[in-house]
Amino acid sequence: MxxxxxxxxxxxxxxxxxxxxxxSTGEVLDLAQNKVGGLGIATVYRNVKSLVxxxxxxxxxxxGEPPRYEISGKDHxxxxxxxxxxxxxxxxxxxxxxxxxxxxxxxxxxxxLVLYGGCPECSVKRRAN
Amino acid sequence: MxxxxxxxxxxxxxxxxxxxxxxSTGEVLDLAQNKVGGLGIATVYRNVKSLVxxxxxxxxxxxGEPPRYEISGKDHxxxxxxxxxxxxxxxxxxxxxxxxxxxxxxxxxxxxLVLYGGCPECSVKRRAN
DNA sequence: TCCCACACGAGAGTGAAGAATCACTATCAT
DNA sequence: ATGATAGTGATTCTTCACTCTCGTGTGGGA
Numbered sequence: 001m002x003x004x005x006x007x008x009x010x011x012x013x014x015x016x017x018x019x020x021x022x023x024s025t026g027e028v029l030d031l032a033q034n035k036v037g038g039l040g041i042a043t044v045y046r047n048v049k050s051l052v053x054x055x056x057x058x059x060x061x062x063x064g065e066p067p068r069y070e071i072s073g074k075d076h077x078x079x080x081x082x083x084x085x086x087x088x089x090x091x092x093x094x095x096x097x098x099x100x101x102x103x104x105x106x107x108x109x110x111x112x113l114v115l116y117g118g119c120p121e122c123s124v125k126r127r128a129n
Numbered sequence: 130m131x132x133x134x135x136x137x138x139x140x141x142x143x144x145x146x147x148x149x150x151x152x153s154t155g156e157v158l159d160l161a162q163n164k165v166g167g168l169g170i171a172t173v174y175r176n177v178k179s180l181v182x183x184x185x186x187x188x189x190x191x192x193g194e195p196p197r198y199e200i201s202g203k204d205h206x207x208x209x210x211x212x213x214x215x216x217x218x219x220x221x222x223x224x225x226x227x228x229x230x231x232x233x234x235x236x237x238x239x240x241x242l243v244l245y246g247g248c249p250e251c252s253v254k255r256r257a258n
Numbered sequence: 259t260c261c262c263a264c265a266c267g268a269g270a271g272t273g274a275a276g277a278a279t280c281a282c283t284a285t286c287a288t
Numbered sequence: 289a290t291g292a293t294a295g296t297g298a299t300t301c302t303t304c305a306c307t308c309t310c311g312t313g314t315g316g317g318a
Contacts (some may be wrong), residue, residue, distance in 0.1 A: 004285055006292060025275085036264060040297040047295095061192035063241055064217055066275065080231055083238065091230045098244065101220045105249030109212065114193055114241045115227065120234030133315055135265065152304085169267040174306065176265095194306065264315085271308070278301070285294080 002050040013036040013056070021066035022060040022088045037041045042099055047092065062088065078112070082119035087117060131179040140164040142185070151189040151197035151208065151217045188197045191217065191243055207241070211248035218248060 002009060005120035008053055015031035016023060023031070023042050033039045049058040062081060068088055080089045091113075099108035131138060144160035145152060152160070154173050162168045177198055181188040187201035191210060197217055209218045220242075229239035 001294070005284070008294065008296070018225075038197070038297070042298080043296055049276095060222055063243075064196070065192075067271085068195065078230065079238075080235060081258035089235070093230055095180050095224055095227065095230070096243070100222065101207065101222055101224070103220075103249075105252065106209060106218070106244075107247040107252050108209075108244050109246040111245065112243045113227070113230075115231055115235075115237050116240065117231070117238040118236040123234065123236050131265070133263095133265065135315070137266070147317075167267065169269095171268080172266060260318085262314100264313105269307070269309090270304085272306085273304105274309095277317105279299085281296105281298100283294105283296070285292105286290105287292095287295100288290085 001053055002047055003045070007036050008009070008039055008043050009047050009050075010034070010045065011039065013051070016069070021090060022070040024066060028069075029069065038053050061112075077115065080115045080117070081089050082116055082122050083116050084122035087119060091115065130182055131176055136165050137161070137168055137172050138176050139174065140168065143204075145186070145198070145200050147242055151199040152201065153195060153197050154215075169230070189217065190241075198225060209244045209246070209248070212245050212249035213247055216248060220244065227238075 010029055010083075011032040014035065015028050019027070021033060025041070025048060028048065029039065029041055029044050032044065048057060050080075052059060052069065055072055057069045060068040060070050060079060060081065062068065065081075070090070074090075076094055078091045078094065081087070082089070094113070094122050098111050102108050135165060137213060140161040141157055143164065144157050148156070148160060154170070154177060158168065158170055158173050161173065174175070181198065183203055186198045189197040189199050189208060191197065191208065194210075199219070203219075204221075205223055207220045207223065209220050211218070223242070225256065227242075228238050231237050
């Protein structure tokens with residue numbers, strides 16, 4: 001568990017706060033390297049794990065993708081992945097009645113929903129081509 | 130692409146038809162070995178890939194899990210994963226209006242939904258403890 | 259029935275995510 | 289300001305899912 005307030009850990013926290021969306025370890029490395037030049041991937045893994053352990057980050061698992069991480073404590077929500085750039089965004093809200101889809105005998109405790117399509121940035125680009 | 134009708138390929142197809150739910154490569158190996166004793170994992174991978182290529186199987190991706198496979202050609206549906214035994218089951222139907230969750234500027238093309246909880250078998254076991 | 263290309267099984271190899279190691283560096287209580 | 293020690297960065301190691309290799313066996317056309 002990392003407890004000191006290092007430049008690296010700050011840069012990693014800043015990356016999440018400025019991105020405002022779930023980030024993969026590779027994205028964290030790219031973004032945080034803008035602030036701390038020689039930042040290594042091992043430090044990203046260490047600090048992300050540490051931030052998850054202390055509850056500041058939550059893990060976001062999407063189908064067929066390595067885990068992403070987002071700032072924790074937010075209301076129940078789901079995610080959107082752009083099929084063009086691969087970036088993941090937050091959605092707000094949810095739909096009631098999802099547990100009705102389960103057949104009798106099944107107990108539903110939680111659910112995950114992911115929408116796929118084009119993000120605003122990629123949709124604009126495609127229209128311009 | 131495997132074109133011959135071998136005992137191994139039949140056993141693998143049978144496993145999917147008898148299970149009636151998405152199977153991982155490990156589950157396919159277990160189930161098909163009941164019919165063809167010395168079945169090897171490489172043969173499972175070869176045949177599953179072949180069955181996907183010829184359109185008989187479809188790939189099912191769940192968050193944080195290696196891919197599973199199911200018989201293709203079914204109506205739009207989603208999946209349920211038991212948090213106790215890890216097995217995946219089919220759900221029937223869907224909910225309208227999911228694309229409403231996306232903010233303006235996002236184009237929604239498809240979605241994935243996964244419910245988590247207890248399957249009938251595991252729920253009964255737990256109650257019995 | 260014969261034959262051989264194709265498929266099989268066992269095990270080694272590969273690639274990627276992430277953890278461990280280690281010499282060096284930076285933080286922070288004193 | 290100092291120094292104990294936690295953290296860093298480069299690298300190696302581990303793990304796991306999956307693929308390849310190669311010698312053996314078999315499906316199915318002639």
